[in-house]
Amino acid sequence: MGPSLTFRAGVHDxxxxxxxxxxxxxxxxxxxxTSHLSLLVVAGLxxxxxxxxxxxxxxxxxxxxxxxxxxxxxxxxxNSRMILMSTSLAQYFRHESLTRNLLIGSLVTDETFALAMxxxxxxNGKLSFAWQSAANVVAYxxxxxxxxxxxxLGGLITNPERFGFDFALTAMxxxxxYLQLIxxxxxxxxxxxxxxxxxxxxxxxxxxxxxxxxxxxxxxxxGCLFGMEMKKCR
Amino acid sequence: MSMSLxxxxxxxxxxxxxxxxRALPFAFVKSLTMPAWLINFLSFVPITIxxxxxxxxxxxxxxxxxxxxxxxxxxxxIPATIAGVLTKSLLMVVVVGxxxxxVLRYFSIx
Numbered sequence: 001m002g003p004s005l006t007f008r009a010g011v012h013d014x015x016x017x018x019x020x021x022x023x024x025x026x027x028x029x030x031x032x033x034t035s036h037l038s039l040l041v042v043a044g045l046x047x048x049x050x051x052x053x054x055x056x057x058x059x060x061x062x063x064x065x066x067x068x069x070x071x072x073x074x075x076x077x078x079n080s081r082m083i084l085m086s087t088s089l090a091q092y093f094r095h096e097s098l099t100r101n102l103l104i105g106s107l108v109t110d111e112t113f114a115l116a117m118x119x120x121x122x123x124n125g126k127l128s129f130a131w132q133s134a135a136n137v138v139a140y141x142x143x144x145x146x147x148x149x150x151x152x153l154g155g156l157i158t159n160p161e162r163f164g165f166d167f168a169l170t171a172m173x174x175x176x177x178y179l180q181l182i183x184x185x186x187x188x189x190x191x192x193x194x195x196x197x198x199x200x201x202x203x204x205x206x207x208x209x210x211x212x213x214x215x216x217x218x219x220x221x222x223g224c225l226f227g228m229e230m231k232k233c234r
Numbered sequence: 235m236s237m238s239l240x241x242x243x244x245x246x247x248x249x250x251x252x253x254x255x256r257a258l259p260f261a262f263v264k265s266l267t268m269p270a271w272l273i274n275f276l277s278f279v280p281i282t283i284x285x286x287x288x289x290x291x292x293x294x295x296x297x298x299x300x301x302x303x304x305x306x307x308x309x310x311x312i313p314a315t316i317a318g319v320l321t322k323s324l325l326m327v328v329v330v331g332x333x334x335x336x337v338l339r340y341f342s343i344x
Contacts, residue, residue, distance in 0.1 A: 001324075015325070016323070016324035016325035016328060017324065017328075019325075019328045019329070019332070020328065023332075037241075038236050038237060040236065040237050041237050041241050041245070044237065044241070044242075044245040045245060045248075048245050048246070048249040049245060049248045049249045049252055050249075050252065051248075051252045054248065054252065058244060058248055062240070062241065062244060068240070068243055068244060068247060071244055071247070071248065072247050072248060072251055075247075075248040075251050075252060076251045076255065079251065079252050079255045079256075080255060081283060082252070082255040082256045083255050083258075083259055084276075084279050084283065085279065085283065086255070086256050086257070086258075086259035086260055087259040087262070087263055087276060087279075088276040088279040088280065089260075090259055090260040090262075090263035090264065091263060091268065091273070091276070093260065093264075094263060094264055098261060098264055101257075101260040101261065101263075101264050102257050102260060102261065104260065105256050105257030105258070105259065105260035105261075106253050106256055106257045107256075108256050110283070110287060113280075113283075114280065114283075114284055117280040162336070162339055163332075163336050163339075164310075164331075164332045164333065164334070164335030164336035164337075164338075164339060165332060166335070167307065167310050167331050167332055167334075167335035168328055168331065168332050169291070170288070170291040170292075170307055170310075170311065170331065171310070171311075171314045171327050171328045171330070171331025171332065172324065172327070172328050173284055173287045173288045173291070174288055174311055174314050174315055174318065174327060174331070175314070175318050175323075175324040175327030175328060176284055176324065177281070177284040177285055177288055178315065178318040178319070178327070179318070179322065179324065180280055180281055180284060181281070182322070184280075184281070186277065187277065187278070187281070192281050195278060195281055195282060195285075196281060196282075196285045199281075199282050199285040199286050199289070200285060200289050203286055203289040203290075203293065204289070204293055204300075204301050205300075205301075207293060207295035207301050208295070208296065208297065208298060208299055208300055208301060209297075209298075212290060212295055215286075215295075216283075216286045216287070216290060219282070219285075219286045219289070220279065220282045220283050220286050223278060223281075223282035223285070223286070224275050224276075224278035224279060224282055225275070227277075227278035227281075227282070228271075228274055228275060228278065231274070
């Protein structure tokens, strides 16, 4: 990943993360197929809702005939981390027009957010509309197509896990968190390591008493507060 | 190719909920001046959220009890992390991770 912020550079930088999308997208398509969702519903979920983990939850709730209100609330809770990420990312685009801000915002994901945070470490804290849009649009199309291919192949491949593709997403986050750790000069290595350890501990204890998505939020928010305190002490 | 009315409303409603969570903060941040403490808070969001997302696949939740390790994922994470340290390349982390997991599954480990 270099310092260039062109559309082309965006396409180039997002390619490694595409593997994660293909693996999980295929998995989602297969799950949707076995949950008796039609191709049209799979396409609707992927291109209109466009929210990886929430799509799995929506699928299982549809299968269980849960009420619409419950599905909406679950989707909001699973995606509430988006509010934190978008607020964080939006600071880099304040100079852009409102339309461009909304365009970027409507396609942000965990992965393109993490990628952008890695990128700005290489560009002295700058991001561009062209670069971010390229990353967003490639991710969006690859996700949608992968889920549809997964739904079509659903009847043929019964065990995609055999080939290890389900680990692609985890591996991608490991890579992104490592690159973030070594390249964020603003916070520094020791402070970040302390914050990571704190987040892991909070998450570990919280998942016993609350849902994974709540635990993720609690660990994230308390981790940020912990980091702020530690920074003051230095 | 079919879609029930419930499915249609689910897609439209969840789409709306998701886009609001994603896009609205961009409109707020653009029009408001952010206080210094909030910017300070947000500077920790990348590392905390990415760590928590990693933890989500490394731990298994056991409601009411302490979490346990997802052994296969933790084992595959080791060569993936080493690949990251050696190459500093996201692609290599992903490729090595997938290969490690395929090997673990082949030998039914974890």
